[in-house]
Amino acid sequence: MPNEKSEHGRSVNQRVTIREVAAKADVALSSVSRALSGHPDVSDEMRKRVKEVADELGYEPNLVAQSLRSGVTRTIGFVVRDINNPMFALLARSCEQELRRNGYSMILVNSDRNIENENRNFSLLRRRRVDGIIASLVSEDSPYIKKNLSGPRCPIVLLDREVKGVNASAVLADHASGVHEAVTHLIKAGHREIAFVTGSNNVYPTRSRLEGFTKAFEDANLKVQPDLLAIGGFDADYALSHARILLHRNPAPTAILAGGHGALMGISRALKENNLTMGKEIAFIALDQLPYLEVFSDNISTVYRDTEAIGREAAILILEGIEGEKPRVSVIESEFIERASSQGGL
Amino acid sequence: MPNEKSEHGRSVNQRVTIREVAAKADVALSSVSRALSGHPDVSDEMRKRVKEVADELGYEPNLVAQSLRSGVTRTIGFVVRDINNPMFALLARSCEQELRRNGYSMILVNSDRNIENENRNFSLLRRRRVDGIIASLVSEDSPYIKKNLSGPRCPIVLLDREVKGVNASAVLADHASGVHEAVTHLIKAGHREIAFVTGSNNVYPTRSRLEGFTKAFEDANLKVQPDLLAIGGFDADYALSHARILLHRNPAPTAILAGGHGALMGISRALKENNLTMGKEIAFIALDQLPYLEVFSDNISTVYRDTEAIGREAAILILEGIEGEKPRVSVIESEFIERASSQGGL
DNA sequence: TTCCCTATAGCAAACGTTTCCAGTTAAGAG
DNA sequence: CTCTTAACTGGAAACGTTTGCTATAGGGAA
Numbered sequence: 001m002p003n004e005k006s007e008h009g010r011s012v013n014q015r016v017t018i019r020e021v022a023a024k025a026d027v028a029l030s031s032v033s034r035a036l037s038g039h040p041d042v043s044d045e046m047r048k049r050v051k052e053v054a055d056e057l058g059y060e061p062n063l064v065a066q067s068l069r070s071g072v073t074r075t076i077g078f079v080v081r082d083i084n085n086p087m088f089a090l091l092a093r094s095c096e097q098e099l100r101r102n103g104y105s106m107i108l109v110n111s112d113r114n115i116e117n118e119n120r121n122f123s124l125l126r127r128r129r130v131d132g133i134i135a136s137l138v139s140e141d142s143p144y145i146k147k148n149l150s151g152p153r154c155p156i157v158l159l160d161r162e163v164k165g166v167n168a169s170a171v172l173a174d175h176a177s178g179v180h181e182a183v184t185h186l187i188k189a190g191h192r193e194i195a196f197v198t199g200s201n202n203v204y205p206t207r208s209r210l211e212g213f214t215k216a217f218e219d220a221n222l223k224v225q226p227d228l229l230a231i232g233g234f235d236a237d238y239a240l241s242h243a244r245i246l247l248h249r250n251p252a253p254t255a256i257l258a259g260g261h262g263a264l265m266g267i268s269r270a271l272k273e274n275n276l277t278m279g280k281e282i283a284f285i286a287l288d289q290l291p292y293l294e295v296f297s298d299n300i301s302t303v304y305r306d307t308e309a310i311g312r313e314a315a316i317l318i319l320e321g322i323e324g325e326k327p328r329v330s331v332i333e334s335e336f337i338e339r340a341s342s343q344g345g346l
Numbered sequence: 347m348p349n350e351k352s353e354h355g356r357s358v359n360q361r362v363t364i365r366e367v368a369a370k371a372d373v374a375l376s377s378v379s380r381a382l383s384g385h386p387d388v389s390d391e392m393r394k395r396v397k398e399v400a401d402e403l404g405y406e407p408n409l410v411a412q413s414l415r416s417g418v419t420r421t422i423g424f425v426v427r428d429i430n431n432p433m434f435a436l437l438a439r440s441c442e443q444e445l446r447r448n449g450y451s452m453i454l455v456n457s458d459r460n461i462e463n464e465n466r467n468f469s470l471l472r473r474r475r476v477d478g479i480i481a482s483l484v485s486e487d488s489p490y491i492k493k494n495l496s497g498p499r500c501p502i503v504l505l506d507r508e509v510k511g512v513n514a515s516a517v518l519a520d521h522a523s524g525v526h527e528a529v530t531h532l533i534k535a536g537h538r539e540i541a542f543v544t545g546s547n548n549v550y551p552t553r554s555r556l557e558g559f560t561k562a563f564e565d566a567n568l569k570v571q572p573d574l575l576a577i578g579g580f581d582a583d584y585a586l587s588h589a590r591i592l593l594h595r596n597p598a599p600t601a602i603l604a605g606g607h608g609a610l611m612g613i614s615r616a617l618k619e620n621n622l623t624m625g626k627e628i629a630f631i632a633l634d635q636l637p638y639l640e641v642f643s644d645n646i647s648t649v650y651r652d653t654e655a656i657g658r659e660a661a662i663l664i665l666e667g668i669e670g671e672k673p674r675v676s677v678i679e680s681e682f683i684e685r686a687s688s689q690g691g692l
Numbered sequence: 693t694t695c696c697c698t699a700t701a702g703c704a705a706a707c708g709t710t711t712c713c714a715g716t717t718a719a720g721a722g
Numbered sequence: 723c724t725c726t727t728a729a730c731t732g733g734a735a736a737c738g739t740t741t742g743c744t745a746t747a748g749g750g751a752a
Binding site for chain 2: 707
């Protein structure tokens with residue numbers, strides 16, 4: 001058995017090529033290619049013979065060579081802001097399923113909330129010549145954003161981001177309506193001191209949530225109290241430190257909204273430190289029904305959006321872009337789901 | 347601006363190639379390649395000039411062409427049994443970080459607990475000519491396993507799987523020792539009716555856990571009661587239905603072990619149905635410290651293994667394989683971490 | 693001065709496909 | 723029977739790189 005093993009005992013990547021299939025079937029390279037790729041100009045007999053030989057030899061086409069020649073990689077890049085957020089796992093998963101159903105693979109890269117990493121990720125995906133990029137950007141005003149979203153490039157789908165002046169599709173969640181519903185609910189229950197912790201204003205979700213929050217107060221002829229807003233970071237550390245401050249405010253907040261996974265982590269820790277129980281001493285609402293909540297914390301009121309639908313929609317939009325259709329924006333609804341944690345506090 | 351936009355308004359993938367860089371810098375193709383790839387046979391002046399021109403034109407090398415020519419894709423495939431399990435998100439993430447630090451990208455594919463999917467996934471990754479595959483197999487005795495783990499192929503790292511007769515590396519967790527510790531703890535506390543729900547015997551973790559479980563009983567001169575074992579599935583449905591049965595046994599179990607994410611979900615639901623609280627009416631231990639537990643359920647006793655270390659180790663092993671080193675097995679320790687949930691029940 | 697060697701640069705083949713174009717055959721029309 | 727056409731098949735170029743080989747120039751040793 002010559003050439004079977006290298007000196008390290010590793011099998012050699014001595015894969016069978018289209019050339020060997022052609023030789024064994026005694027036909028031209030081009031005929032093998034056409035027979036296997038479903039090209040119409042092939043006789044039934046030819047197709048049958050080629051397929052038999054290909055199976056026999058265990059031929060598996062080289063996608064790298066196919067990509068180089070055809071200019072298409074059947075690969076989508078997925079740039080995620082912070083893979084720590086379990087929501088993204090869910091989102092990426094449903095997106096990958098939809099892509100796979102259409103014959104695409106996904107390369108997932110994590111920016112770790114860092115703009116430089118994000119820029120490198122875009123560059124990497126371009127070098128890999130992915131057919132499309134789905135991205136959850138760290139911020140909407142990074143200095144690299146023009147370069148990465150304009151210029152010569154593949155179709156792009158943004159997740160929950162609004163960037164002006166670029167030709168990209170987007171999936172946006174309508175956070176405003178769900179938050180409006182939630183805050184209205186609290187106000188009707190008698191809450192006035194409602195605290196809100198979430199990420200900074202340079203991303204769409206914060207703006208949309210804030211819009212719903214503000215409108216609920218306006219609708220009730222009340223004024224938002226700026227010192228109850230902690231708008232600055234999605235990470236748990238930010239939430240923890242600001243929740244501590246908020247809880248010691250006078251008068252203390254009677255309700256608190258956690259905008260995202262990090263906020264939920266930080267706030268719940270701060271509550272524990274202060275011996276406050278959600279739904280008793282303080283009303284609590286999580287913005288986003290995080291996947292782990294259903295396991296143990298099924299009493300937490302949330303503003304729900306269908307994360308898996310967002311992933312699927314992103315896949316659909318990117319496939320549309322690859323087909324040459326114009327970019328478009330798709331909006332996913334959100335709704336308030338009342339559970340025990342939003343009671344109490346008064 | 348000719349050629350800037352297609353009729354659909356999409357930017358054309360009119361990327362700059364090495365050829366254009368060569369033309370503009372007035373040097374040969376090969377010189378550009380060598381200058382940019384760090385080849386030694388290049389004068390400082392040449393390198394400088396080429397780099398300037400490349401930057402100026404915004405040249406980004408085509409990784410597809412590089413891969414075809416060099417036979418190396420700098421891509422690792424990650425086949426995951428069930429992406430629903432949040433543990434895999436953590437594992438994949440730490441693995442991806444380590445790979446990226448070494449210049450590799452990761453393609454993640456999900457088998458959804460289905461052997462056919464798994465087989466297709468392996469085939470896809472081979473076609474993509476990945477440099478290595480890290481895999482969490484659905485089962486150790488699938489009919490495709492020989493084909494996928496032997497034959498002409500790239501290096502392979504198995505996650506928590508033991509397959510005889512194949513030349514693959516593996517990262518194994520020593521579940522046995524942690525489970526032994528946990529069960530011994532329960533026995534010492536006076537428990538005799540200890541139930542155990544986990545996946546089927548055709549994967550290593552079950553066997554290792556069972557080994558620890560059995561040995562703890564043997565060490566205490568006690569007999570394992572087979573009807574307290576539900577060894578058959580990692581999914582929540584299996585766990586729920588079997589936990590229901592177990593809880594109605596006579597005598598009822600005083601303690602219960604949940605082997606994995608699905609078991610945890612199913613059992614905790616069954617407990618709730620029966621109005622049983624962990625740490626009070628029944629002692630409870632989760633095998634695997636699942637990532638979401640620390641958010642809200644920080645009172646759950648667990649058998650802990652460092653998931654991120656497993657991911658990193660898998661990356662290290664696959665890189666070793668690519669370097670041509672012999673496959674080897676790496677073992678990760680586990681330990682029992684006592685918290686409130688493992689009290690009570692007696 | 694001559695010779696050789698080193699450092700550097702260029703040419704061209706190759707990686708494994710797809711696809712354009714041209715050629716062949718057979719069938720159907722006139 | 724000849725011509726046209728349709729249906730297929732084969733040859734070869736091309737995709738964008740890397741890399742082995744060859745060529746040249748310049749410097750140092752003899």
